[in-house]
Amino acid sequence: MEKQTYSNPVIRWVDDRLPIFSFMDHEYNKFPMPRNLNYFWNFGALASITLIVMIVTGIVLAMHYTPHTSMAFDSVERIMRDVNYGWLIRYIHSNGASMFFIVVYIHIFRGLYYGSYKAPRELLWMLGVVILLLMMATAFMGYVLPWGQMSFWGAKVITSLFSAVPIFGESIVEWLWGGFSVDNATLNRFFSLHYLMPFVIVGVVVLHVAALHVSGSNNPDGIDVKGPQDTVPFNPYFTAKDSIGLGVFLIVWAGFVFYAPDFLGHPDNYIPADPLVTPPHIVPEWYFLPFYAILRSITFDFLFIDAKLLGVILMFASIAILFVLPWLDTSKVRSCRFRPVYKWFFWLFVLDCFILGVVGAKSPDDPVFGVEWFKYVHLGQIGTAYYFFHFLILLPILGKMERPLPLPTSISESVTGGRSDSAAGAATAKGEPA
Amino acid sequence: MRKLLIAKLVVGLSLAASTGAYAAGDVLPPKDVKWNFEGIFGTYDRAAAQRGLQVYKEVCASCHALSRVAYRNLMDLGYTEDQVKAFAKEYEVQNAEPNDDGEMFMRAALPSDRFVSPFPNKQAARAANGGAYPPDLSLITKARANGPSYLYSLLVGYTDVPAGVEEQEGLSYNPYFPGGWIAMAMPLFEDGVEYTDGTKATVDQMAKDVTYFLSWAASPDLEQRKKTGLSVMMFLVVFTGLLIAVKKKVWSDVH
Numbered sequence: 011m012e013k014q015t016y017s018n019p020v021i022r023w024v025d026d027r028l029p030i031f032s033f034m035d036h037e038y039n040k041f042p043m044p045r046n047l048n049y050f051w052n053f054g055a056l057a058s059i060t061l062i063v064m065i066v067t068g069i070v071l072a073m074h075y076t077p078h079t080s081m082a083f084d085s086v087e088r089i090m091r092d093v094n095y096g097w098l099i100r101y102i103h104s105n106g107a108s109m110f111f112i113v114v115y116i117h118i119f120r121g122l123y124y125g126s127y128k129a130p131r132e133l134l135w136m137l138g139v140v141i142l143l144l145m146m147a148t149a150f151m152g153y154v155l156p157w158g159q160m161s162f163w164g165a166k167v168i169t170s171l172f173s174a175v176p177i178f179g180e181s182i183v184e185w186l187w188g189g190f191s192v193d194n195a196t197l198n199r200f201f202s203l204h205y206l207m208p209f210v211i212v213g214v215v216v217l218h219v220a221a222l223h224v225s226g227s228n229n230p231d232g233i234d235v236k237g238p239q240d241t242v243p244f245n246p247y248f249t250a251k252d253s254i255g256l257g258v259f260l261i262v263w264a265g266f267v268f269y270a271p272d273f274l275g276h277p278d279n280y281i282p283a284d285p286l287v288t289p290p291h292i293v294p295e296w297y298f299l300p301f302y303a304i305l306r307s308i309t310f311d312f313l314f315i316d317a318k319l320l321g322v323i324l325m326f327a328s329i330a331i332l333f334v335l336p337w338l339d340t341s342k343v344r345s346c347r348f349r350p351v352y353k354w355f356f357w358l359f360v361l362d363c364f365i366l367g368v369v370g371a372k373s374p375d376d377p378v379f380g381v382e383w384f385k386y387v388h389l390g391q392i393g394t395a396y397y398f399f400h401f402l403i404l405l406p407i408l409g410k411m412e413r414p415l416p417l418p419t420s421i422s423e424s425v426t427g428g429r430s431d432s433a434a435g436a437a438t439a440k441g442e443p444a
Numbered sequence: 445m446r447k448l449l450i451a452k453l454v455v456g457l458s459l460a461a462s463t464g465a466y467a468a469g470d471v472l473p474p475k476d477v478k479w480n481f482e483g484i485f486g487t488y489d490r491a492a493a494q495r496g497l498q499v500y501k502e503v504c505a506s507c508h509a510l511s512r513v514a515y516r517n518l519m520d521l522g523y524t525e526d527q528v529k530a531f532a533k534e535y536e537v538q539n540a541e542p543n544d545d546g547e548m549f550m551r552a553a554l555p556s557d558r559f560v561s562p563f564p565n566k567q568a569a570r571a572a573n574g575g576a577y578p579p580d581l582s583l584i585t586k587a588r589a590n591g592p593s594y595l596y597s598l599l600v601g602y603t604d605v606p607a608g609v610e611e612q613e614g615l616s617y618n619p620y621f622p623g624g625w626i627a628m629a630m631p632l633f634e635d636g637v638e639y640t641d642g643t644k645a646t647v648d649q650m651a652k653d654v655t656y657f658l659s660w661a662a663s664p665d666l667e668q669r670k671k672t673g674l675s676v677m678m679f680l681v682v683f684t685g686l687l688i689a690v691k692k693k694v695w696s697d698v699h
């Protein structure tokens with residue numbers, strides 16, 4: 011890292027002893043970014059900002075929230091009614107969870123489309139999958155806190171999954187609950203962990219970004235940066251571009267918060283939890299629906315594994331498989347732009363995830379579009395099979411068989427159509443502020 | 445073209461996902477009513493909500509609690525402080541602290557107290573209602589899908605039992621209620637209340653009015669929320685416009 015000499019003596023004094031100013035300058039000011047990035051490269055920044063907003067609003071909520079089964083629901087309603095702008099804080103937080111998942115899902119599919127998981131970014135990708143898992147755990151436990159009907163029954167259904175583990179199942183579930191049912195002990199530990207995990211996420215995000223700054227960003231052409239003519243400095247080019255994304259994103263988020271704050275929630279969660287009344291349909295939040303569909307689509311035993319356990323295994327496997335994706339995809343070409351066949355399968359995979367999401371929201375025994383013999387559980391089975399087919403069979407084979415289109419020789423060539431001596435390229439080549 | 449096709453498929457599937465819910469059970473979807481608190485500029489109709497309070501007080505309150513609303517909140521509906529004080533005084537509550545002799549005592553309710561519940565606990569409420577629990581109405585329009593229209597439809601939806609369907613002891617038939625049989629007998633009858641503002645108290649009128657009142661009770665933040673939202677949105681749109689201009693300028697030297 012090149013050290014700067016600062017004219018301000020205080021900054022220079024600090025920087026000589028702890029080079030944070032040089033560090034920030036290097037990583038966020040001059041940091042070279044491929045010049046051809048499109049708006050899909052906004053979503054990482056958006057996710058980081060969402061995480062910060064969640065932590066800030068969460069800490070304020072925690073000042074007014076009471077983690078006790080007899081008071082949790084009331085305390086959330088007090089926040090809504092009696093705390094100044096409490097409704098605003100709570101709606102930002104509850105809709106923020108959905109926004110976080112939308113942003114992160116787009117971020118992930120961006121990576122799938124442009125091959126950002128391939129060498130040399132495998133570890134960066136795997137850290138991202140860790141973040142996804144931590145987010146899911148955090149959101150699941152957060153949803154339990156208001157202690158409404160869906161909070162309670164969602165917690166019960168999901169924690170009970172662990173009873174499928176052979177021999178130790180029941181003990182694990184009781185250990186998770188801290189008792190013989192989902193009760194006050196469960197609520198308390200969920201609150202404690204819900205407070206803790208976002209900070210663990212911050213830690214993993216730091217590693218994720220550190221790994222990113224080793225390899226640099228991938229780009230829509232999926233080819234390596236060849237030199238300074240291919241890049242522009244992060245600031246002001248991408249601070250400006252990310253800001254537009256942020257503006258649009260905040261408009262969407264505010265749209266939900268102010269005009270449809272309960273649209274993404276479930277009405278049953280405005281009914282206080284009642285262990286004696288089971289809701290007719292227990293559904294998780296929308297961002298868990300595809301995984302819930304995979305879980306419920308396994309209705310048959312396989313060899314010595316019973317259906318319930320297999321469902322649980324496949325549900326976790328559907329995310330765990332992302333860890334090995336860099337080695338399942340055998341194609342050397344990163345971007346879908348130059349993979350004429352995979353491109354189609356990519357969109358088919360997106361459609362499959364979407365169909366699984368719909369299945370997750372339905373009761374398994376409902377017929378699909380009124381066709382009596384074809385139930386949602388069947389659609390879910392097809393969707394699940396295709397999900398794993400995509401990763402385990404299609405990707406390894408396709409990489410070997412597909413003939414990719416010719417790659418451009420460099421980013422600057424593909425951007426300028428051959429002229430590599432443009433003003434910005436020349437300016438950054440000499441390391442001058444553009 | 446292909447993107448359009450995908451977009452259409454996505455929209456189609458999500459519609460299928462959202463409308464399918466009613467197919468389960470034989471429930472009628474709620475009647476399609478336009479409420480003036482919907483929409484970007486929506487506010488609560490004060491006169492309707494005040495009449496609704498009267499309906500709640502004179503009809504529903506004998507069975508249903510409204511324990512999350514404080515009497516002072518009624519000032520949001522246009523009542524003066526004195527009116528609220530007078531309203532609260534009609535009720536008795538137990539003081540939170542004992543008196544100097546250590547005895548709990550009853551006193552007249554104050555504006556800071558929450559609506560007094562008709563029953564001391566859930567069991568008593570059930571016992572008085574043939575085993576069925578009349579839910580607290582503080583959040584009812586948020587706790588049901590399409591809440592306001594559902595509530596209105598439920599109140600006006602009582603009909604004769606359809607031919608071929610067997611009567612059920614102690615229950616009333618209402619096609620808007622999941623399962624069709626509800627433990628609440630039809631609560632509203634023509635001229636069941638005498639409106640202080642002279643409005644004719646038809647069943648439809650009372651059902652609409654009490655829906656206004658209970659929608660306010662469930663989302664008292666709605667007016668402030670929409671007003672704040674408008675400024676926030678206008679700011680964000682202008683700000684994003686400026687950011688777009690800045691970005692264009694910054695990138696103008698990169699081709």
Ligand code: HEM
Pocket residue numbers: 061064065066067068069070071072075086100103104107110145148149150152153154155156204205207208209211275
């Ligand atoms: C990764 C970031 C986070 C995610 C994804 C997340 C997610 C959620 C979700 C889905 C809910 C339920 C919302 C509802 O229906 O009301 C919730 C509630 C809550 N969260 Fe978080 N949260 C995050 C960070 C935090 C942090 C850092 C804190 C504070 C220490 C916090 C404190 C709370 C509290 C007190 C509630 C209960 C109040 C309520 O239900 O509105 N959260 N969270």
